[in-house]
Amino acid sequence: MTINFESDKPIYIQVAEEIENGVLSGAFAEETQVPSTTEISVSYKINPATVLKGMNILVEEKVLYKKRGVGMFVASGAAEQIRQKRKENFFDHFILDLIDEAEKLKLNKTELMQLIEQGYSHRS
Amino acid sequence: MNGIEIVQLTKEYKDIRALDGVNLTIQPGKIYGLLGRNGAGKSTLLHMIANRIFPTSGEIRLDGESVFENDRVQGRIYCISEMNCYDADDKVYKIWNWVQNCYPGFSMEYANQLAGKFELNTKKKPRQLSTGYNTIFKIVTALATDADYILLDEPILGLDANHRELFYKELLANYAERPKTIIISTHIIEEIADLLEQVVIIKEGKVLLDLPIEEVRKMGYSVTGKKSEVEQYCSGRTLLGEEELGGMKTAYIQGEPGEIPAGLEAAALDLQKLFIRLTNS
Numbered sequence: 292m293t294i295n296f297e298s299d300k301p302i303y304i305q306v307a308e309e310i311e312n313g314v315l316s317g318a319f320a321e322e323t324q325v326p327s328t329t330e331i332s333v334s335y336k337i338n339p340a341t342v343l344k345g346m347n348i349l350v351e352e353k354v355l356y357k358k359r360g361v362g363m364f365v366a367s368g369a370a371e372q373i374r375q376k377r378k379e380n381f382f383d384h385f386i387l388d389l390i391d392e393a394e395k396l397k398l399n400k401t402e403l404m405q406l407i408e409q410g411y412s413h414r415s
Numbered sequence: 416m417n418g419i420e421i422v423q424l425t426k427e428y429k430d431i432r433a434l435d436g437v438n439l440t441i442q443p444g445k446i447y448g449l450l451g452r453n454g455a456g457k458s459t460l461l462h463m464i465a466n467r468i469f470p471t472s473g474e475i476r477l478d479g480e481s482v483f484e485n486d487r488v489q490g491r492i493y494c495i496s497e498m499n500c501y502d503a504d505d506k507v508y509k510i511w512n513w514v515q516n517c518y519p520g521f522s523m524e525y526a527n528q529l530a531g532k533f534e535l536n537t538k539k540k541p542r543q544l545s546t547g548y549n550t551i552f553k554i555v556t557a558l559a560t561d562a563d564y565i566l567l568d569e570p571i572l573g574l575d576a577n578h579r580e581l582f583y584k585e586l587l588a589n590y591a592e593r594p595k596t597i598i599i600s601t602h603i604i605e606e607i608a609d610l611l612e613q614v615v616i617i618k619e620g621k622v623l624l625d626l627p628i629e630e631v632r633k634m635g636y637s638v639t640g641k642k643s644e645v646e647q648y649c650s651g652r653t654l655l656g657e658e659e660l661g662g663m664k665t666a667y668i669q670g671e672p673g674e675i676p677a678g679l680e681a682a683a684l685d686l687q688k689l690f691i692r693l694t695n696s
Contacts, residue, residue: 299682299683301629301632302609303629328591329587329588329591332587332591333584333587333588333591334584335609336580336583336584336587336609336610337587337609337610338446338587338609338610338611338612338628339587339590339591340445340612341609341612341628341629344629
């Protein structure tokens with residue numbers, strides 16, 4: 292888990308996103324307990340109220356659920372749910388930004404498509 | 416009324432007014448950042464809450480009771496600052512024995528545990544300690560008192576990066592174990608920003624801002640781009656400051672960014688940047 296203190300994103304959003312990343316990577320498996328507010332607070336030197344605010348976003352989205360007196364757990368189906376949500380954001384946050392940046396660099400559509408192809412072949 | 420209520424607090428020295436009619440409520444159970452430039456009145460305020468100096472006029476109450484010359488209320492407050500409130504020729508562990516008399520919640524076991532982590536030699540006298548270790552001695556004492564209100568005036572003075580990090584972690588662990596009100600006053604804003612829940616900025620003896628940390632980023636933003644375009648964007652907006660570099664310009668603007676025109680880059684102002692913009696004279 293990494294928190295980028297220079298980022299434009301509020302810290303509590305970053306906390307929520309990092310827990311989501313942990314769920315996506317399998318580090319926080321479904322139906323297992325995630326670190327407590329205190330553990331995250333101390334380890335990242337963040338006010339516990341800020342950490343809790345981030346966790347509560349995930350409780351509202353039903354990615355996490357509370358077990359009274361025990362702590363927060365990853366809901367079953369959470370990984371798939373996060374993937375769906377991120378796919379919806381993918382267009383707005385990556386594709387449109389990518390096209391904006393390409394226009395700044397005066398890359399046309401064909402050139403951009405070629406670069407994407409190149410990116411795929413580079414990986415395989 | 417719970418917490419510390421500061422009402423119309425004024426402190427005048429011979430020819431300066433250090434605090435000028437301050438009204439402020441410190442809510443219980445939160446970690447506060449008390450920020451201000453040198454001479455803004457931070458230490459004066461903390462010293463008055465701790466009954467070390469008296470106001471010229473005004474009142475400070477804790478849970479409704481005046482804090483002045485009130486031992487019962489002062490027993491719930493512990494303040495550290497540059498001022499030394501003990502005999503610098505006594506050994507650290509002996510001073511702790513003395514502190515334990517005034518603060519029954521003081522835990523010798525926890526104090527020794529922290530001393531071990533910071534490698535503070537408790538058989539030494541404060542006079543023999545370096546600046547950094549004097550600070551460590553004070554912060555360990557403050558955390559171990561378990562007072563309801565802990566006031567920390569420049570608690571990282573002379574601490575190296577490793578000790579600062581250890582301090583932040585131990586402070587949060589202590590706070591999680593038993594929530595209390597902690598007021599941190601420092602110039603090292605960037606490092607402590609994320610520890611805070613509430614921020615108070617004072618300027619020239621007056622409260623300039625009192626906000627939850629989440630609200631701070633709504634106070635201002637910066638816009639960078641070609642000089643002419645930035646200037647066009649700025650018209651009709653409240654400027655907090657500006658910087659130029661060649662044909663590029665960065666403007667610091669009050670409020671939240673809406674739609675930003677193409678060609679301009681907007682960025683959030685973190686606490687330190689906002690502080691500089693708000694307190695520049």
